[in-house]
Amino acid sequence: MNVVENWRRRARSLRGQYHRCLACGAFAGVRRLVCAHCGADMSRAAPSNLPRSLPAVAFSHSHLVVEAMNQTENLNPVMLVRVGDRQLMALPLCESDAAIAPRLVGESLGLMLRRKHSLTDPRAPIDYERKLSASAATRAKLKRNELKTK
Numbered sequence: 001m002n003v004v005e006n007w008r009r010r011a012r013s014l015r016g017q018y019h020r021c022l023a024c025g026a027f028a029g030v031r032r033l034v035c036a037h038c039g040a041d042m043s044r045a046a047p048s049n050l051p052r053s054l055p056a057v058a059f060s061h062s063h064l065v066v067e068a069m070n071q072t073e074n075l076n077p078v079m080l081v082r083v084g085d086r087q088l089m090a091l092p093l094c095e096s097d098a099a100i101a102p103r104l105v106g107e108s109l110g111l112m113l114r115r116k117h118s119l120t121d122p123r124a125p126i127d128y129e130r131k132l133s134a135s136a137a138t139r140a141k142l143k144r145n146e147l148k149t150k
Contacts, residue, residue, distance in 0.1 A: 016111050016130045020048035026087050037087065053108045054081035054132065057088060059101040077101050079109060079132050094131040100142060107138050 018027040023040035027050060032042050058080040077098035078090050093101055094114045109132040116127040134142075 016050045016052075017047040018050060019045040021045055025084060027083055027089065029089070050083065050111055052111055054083060054089075054091075054111065056080070056104050056107055056109050056132070057082055059093075059105055060090070061098070061101070079104065081109065081132065092129065092131045094133045097132075097134050097139075100134070100139070103142050104134055104138070107134060107142075109134055109138075 018029055019031055019042060020027050021035040021038065021040055021042055022045060024035060024038040026035055026037040027048070028036065028042065028045070032045075034040065035042050035045075056079045060078045060080070061076070077093040077095065079093045079101065080088055080090050083089050091111070093104075093109075094112065097104065111130050112133040113128055114131040114133065116129045
């Protein structure tokens with residue numbers, strides 16, 4: 001285990017940075033030798049910020065259990081978002097938007113810094129991570145549409 005690399009990876013995650021292929025521009029959630037999209041060498045790929053606004057394509061309530069490999073039983077809201085023209089990424093959705101997640105498909109979501117849900121000691125240090133979140137304007141629009149249909 002490389003402690004320095006773990007802290008650098010955590011800092012990049014909090015900034016919303018992923019390794020980006022220099023050939024095709026695809027983002028990689030983990031450090032790779034070759035790009036999963038075009039096969040180009042990624043040894044010189046530098047961390048790059050994800051766009052702050054991403055269009056939602058689909059919703060899942062349990063994808064993160066498999067993605068994180070942490071074997072927890074709780075369901076975690078996750079949105080599939082479009083990054084660029086050809087890439088899709090599954091990113092966690094903040095818990096406050098989980099109830100309206102299916103209606104967020106097709107909306108633009110922001111990548112925000114949010115508190116990470118902890119099932120352990122409530123006195124433990126607060127941990128943060130990047131999660132997708134609907135803007136106040138998007139929530140208001142969905143609320144208006146809900147009131148119109150009633």
